[in-house]
Amino acid sequence: MTSLLATLFDRLLDRIDAGLAEGSLTATLPGARTRRLGGRAPGPDAVVDLVRWRALGRLVTGGSAGWYVAWSKGEWRSPDPTVLFELFMRNRRTLGGAGRAQGAMRLLRHWRNGLRRNSRTGSKRNIEFHYDLGNDFYRLWLDPSLTYSSALFAEPVVTEESLEAAQARKNEAILDRLALPPGARVLEIGCGWGGFAEAAARRGLAVDAITLSAEQERAVNARIATAGLTGVTVSLTDYRDVTGQYDGVASIEMVEAVGQEYWGTYLAAISRALKPGARAAIQYIAIDDAIFEAYAANVDFIQRFVFPGGMLLSESRFRALAEQNGLEWRDRHGFGLHYAETLRRWRDRFDAAVASGRLPKKFDQKFINLWRYYLMYCEGGFRGGGIDVAQVTLVKGA
Template sequence: MTNRGRRIGRVGGGLPGIDRLFAALLARIDRGLAAGSIEVTLPGGGQRRLGGRAPGPGAVVDLRSWRALYRLATGGSAGWYEAWAAGEWASPDPVALFELFVANRHSLGDTARARFWSRLGRRLAHLARRNNPQKARENIAYHYDLGNDFYATWLDASMTYSSAMFEPGDTLEMGQAAKLAAILKRTNTQPAERILEIGCGWGSFAMLASGRGRRVHGVTLSAEQKRHVDAMALPGVDVTLTDYRALDGRYDAVVSIEMVEAVGREYWPAYLATIARVLKPGGRAAIQFIAFDPALFEAYARNVDFIQTYVFPGGLLIHEPEFRTIAERHGLRWEERYGFGPDYAETLRQWRERFDAADAEGRLPVDLDDGFRDLWRYYLMYCEGGFRGGGIDVVQVTLVKEG
């Protein structure tokens, strides 16, 4: 008899209905795995293979408590993280598990999404952190103001916190330099021309553009990022703590690298209206963003996932067709789309290696406890699996102001 055919037995400890609940959930996951497989060690010591119908990612999971499945069923990806943090499941390679679930996202359906009451509670909390001007500052500070010393231990020397663009054999530093050069090229600017950067991060693009003679006005809501860029004293660069909705003036070009994920769907029109308003006629905006599978976007947007709950409050990935429609409605012509999701998976892998090395060597800030470090390790693995599974993509596009 195969492992898939083996009886699960008294999985719920004998409580009425619990056996059937967990058996049904495992069977549902099994049916939903169109490609790839999971080798599961059950809490009672039994083994089961889920999936295995077609080639795909292979994951190994030690299910130490049935409560992990309860958390998954009721809390979705946030609940599955909570189970991991509680030691209720483990894996020698969680990335493979995340990749597997994302690769089978269509056949699995809403198996890993929160149920109604849990979703409602998380949704209400998420709505309380929607990105109006006041909350946007708080949400950005929650993620980016953890301390420049923290990010410096695992980002590359340029402190670039967005996907690199790799050629075979490139280091992380080389991939980040290539990405920034590609963004600058998209602006089609000349020395002495002025670029607005919405979400300037720790200044890596501003440093490149300044070194090539451009003037840059960078805006951020992170006091830590502004402090870092100010200390660089880059010629022709000024950084202000400014909400994108408050921007005015005229610029030859706009750059925004993975900032729009912090905007939120209801504010996409305001974000794109700002770009259209500040660009000179014929000016170009170079945008890099993370896109979610459009076919599943509505289900994603109705839920509040692990990242929104624990890492980036107020965040939401992009529905690319909708985002493009809004851009074109504001007179921004969509050109030169380039997706490079596998490069983000590699970027995340290298970030995680650096993060783990910094942790092992005691270089992470001492005020960050084990729980925080584990949360961020899980976050990096979770995102890597998402890109490897193809459910999310990273995209560069040029928006040209018509008229």
């Protein structure tokens, strides 16, 4: 039986080998046999110790979610999983379905994920699952501004620039896109812990900030009060329930929590909220259009374990919906490697908090391992180029 499994899984390794157009994978297999896959062109050089064949079985039946389960159970290990994730993302087109769930399990998980759709009640439940882990948790490893989205570093990206300074640059870039005078009214859809709202208030703008997280609502109110600023209101409001019109709309990495089913609804809400000729500034995360269909047909590691209801954008589909809603797409700027650097710094801070015992006691080792894996997984995806973060200006017709 063991010999038969080895033969079957060797065939899967053959498929992975054939799909590695760039970079290489050195794998130590059960029984101490070693195989080197790829190596045809420069790229990431990953190392994996495959402790049990069952890890590959989980990869076949569960895709990236199954691969995480195998890692959590010690069925595979690597000195740097980030490089492995980068390697697979770099070769996303040539690998095809080698790293995605197959068969009945894929259909079952897709059906179960559908139960987490972002209806009004579902959105609140999904947001609470991720963000209401507690402000004390996020404060330990985000930068001092409590910003949970990609920073925008100066080019070239250097370690000397602080994460806090790069996050401030990101907020200023969004504000520059809106190009509003003091006194103008801005709607922020998905306000996080208030970094953008504070920056906007310091420019003299009036901000209506909305969130579905009670933890974030409390934090923003406290932040604005501590800063001695006025003109910022924050409320627990679904974007679909916004009324009135604004001089500008900002939304920073909120649309990933909307889901493909509701992209048009989200864009229609932005269009309604904008005065004629006004602008929205959006920061979003998109996955390569070439693999979007396969991605959308599966339930990946993040959707299953970290952010239920989440969905990265297909930029071409999202842009088409924006234009259908009367929003002109302008000045798109992508900066995916900036997100990779942001994630690396978050992981360093997270590891330091764990090492010093500062994490709240309710978070056990299983949780710690999950979040460390999540940060590595995301960093590798951005370094591999298949995932990008971008800012764009959407202009409503006059």
